[in-house]
Amino acid sequence: MTAAGMRMRPIRLGDVSYPYHYGHDCIDDILAALGEYDADRFLVVTDDNVLALHGEALLEGLRALAPVEVLSLPAGDGMKSLGHLAGHLERAVAAGATRRSVVIAFGGGVPGNLAGVLAALLYRGVRMVHVPTTTVAAMDSVISLKQAINSSRGKNHFGTYLTPQAVYLDVALLRTLPDKQLRSGLCEATKNCLAIAPHAIPAMRKLLADGDLTAPESLLWLLEESLAAKTGVTAKDAREQGSGLILEYGHTVGHAVELCDQKLRGAQGVSHGEAVMFGMLVAARIAAELGVLTADEVAVHDELARALGAPLTVPAGITVDEIMATVRSDNKRGYMTAGPDEAVMVLLRGFGEPLGSPDLPLVTVPLRLVEDVVSGLLPAAARLAEEVAA
Ligand SMILES: NC(=O)c1ccc[n+]([C@@H]2O[C@H](COP(=O)([O-])OP(=O)(O)OC[C@H]3O[C@@H](n4cnc5c(N)ncnc54)[C@H](O)[C@@H]3O)[C@@H](O)[C@H]2O)c1
Known part of the structure; x- marks a missing residue:
């Protein structure tokens, strides 16, 4: 029509x-x-x-x-x-x-x-x-x-x-x-920039730093970038069960945090996009621990998360055990063989470059490593790390 x-x-x-x-x-x-x-x-x-x-x-x-x-x-x-x-x-x-x-x-x-x-x-x-x-x-x-x-x-x-x-x-x-909700979608748009369309990262950084996010031209630019990034992937993989799984970047821990916070705070909890942005912070740190992502690339993740107002630490009241229980039942486990002590995740080895194969951009990650990184982002642990660094 x-x-x-x-x-x-x-x-x-x-x-x-x-x-x-x-x-x-x-x-x-x-x-x-x-x-x-x-x-x-x-x-x-x-x-x-x-x-x-x-x-x-x-x-x-x-x-x-x-x-x-x-x-x-x-x-x-x-x-x-x-x-x-x-x-x-x-x-x-x-x-x-x-x-x-x-x-x-x-x-x-x-x-x-x-x-x-x-x-x-x-x-x-x-x-x-x-x-x-x-x-x-x-x-x-x-x-x-x-x-x-x-x-x-x-x-x-x-x-x-x-x-x-x-x-x-x-x-x-x-x-x-509300601002929080507006930014939630921009977290997903940011995910598309980091994982699929790195050419748009500079413009996204600029828009988030000093742009008017509600101006029609900003929203139309964000929409057009999102349409291009997402359809570039899903045109080849409509069911998002192969190369399209790149869109799950940040979602393993993100979904877990979203669900835990929803149970705790209902609609007042973190938004879907904020949770995914936090999941990307975790994924970036795991990739850095594995030696495939640089500290500068992790810092860009952090800068964008901060600009979007997404949580930089585990939301208060949520325990690592609760997050890990949900990570264990993540629905990406069915896409590849994973041991009982492993999670299946999207990780980047550079902006726009997922680990794994083009047809299946997933890797197994020891649950222990996921747990360690999430623990390092508990509010108290993050504060301590900042104090040590200062
Ligand atoms: N199918 C998919 O591929 C896919 C992809 C991403 C997300 N999702 C799903 O989408 C959901 C999250 O979507 P969402 O963030 O839009 O949540 P939502 O639909 O709950 O909307 C968030 C809040 O914004 C309010 N709202 C909606 N429009 C508004 C407006 N114009 N002005 C003021 N308030 C408004 C809603 O009432 C709600 O309180 C999750 O369940 C997620 O799983 C699905």
Whole structure:
């Protein structure tokens, strides 16, 4: 479906593709495009914050096109559960959804993932479009076919692949993001620079040091860099099970910290992007311990993490044991043979240069080494190291 006043970039993931339409102040263009779907009903999967902030901007125009069922829950990763998925599916059927209905994933990566699994299951698959409202969703999760919800033991344990019909982004919606959330997506964009597109590192350092991150031109530059970096990888590996695993840089310890902090502080805990940035600090130090990454390269990781306001130490209240318990059940273990005392991780031997093979950029790392590095980043240990260095 077209969106006249917006820019468009095709997203090619293996043998599927879909258009990514984006612009500034373009809700009317988005609504015009949605009108072309000939939907008998829209199922809007969102969260209560997004609904309160931007619901009317979308819903008023949407209701003029077809009946709308709003499936909203309190914000937070806890939404990505089997219980909430079942609740939404039952409500969709009770509301009269059919195979001609269209699911709109309206919000960040959390409602986006829940919407993706819902769209894949409802009548064995109905059409879905993304209308992302966070930087994480706009610059990362919608450029993926992966859709998953969490088990009680870990993140993204139940899921599937789903090709959306299209993505429609109005960067004006990102303006209401709290600073922490805005920067969360920029952590993922930074990951793309470090692991895939090192040519963009200088511009990223400059933007983070003295740029206006909410200016439309900054957001559009970040979006275009993210689209280029991510699709450069996923075009060859749509399922992110081979070369695309480079996108998991920072995610092994990052996911563990995100999950532990979520249990401790709920939605107030570290954001997904912040957790991934912290995971990259751990991965960089492990690579340095293994002698493949230089101290200067680790320092660039640190500079970017500091500029993004990401945690430089393990968030207070989380123990190394808790982190390691989740690292042990990380879902990358299935991609290669690893012993019971090893983790499977993405490590860099230089910016844009992963260890392992181009087709499988993963290596096994002794859990002991992961534990030592994480322990060295406990708040007290980090303070002590600074004092010794001073
Ligand atoms: N499928 C993938 O490939 C993929 C990739 C990256 C992340 N993810 C998933 O995405 C999730 C994280 O996404 P997220 O960071 O967008 O989280 P999120 O969806 O929870 O959004 C974060 C917070 O921002 C609020 N918010 C959303 N839009 C807003 C706006 N415009 N203004 C003000 N507040 C707004 C939300 O209500 C929420 O409180 C994780 O569950 C992660 O696993 C998936």
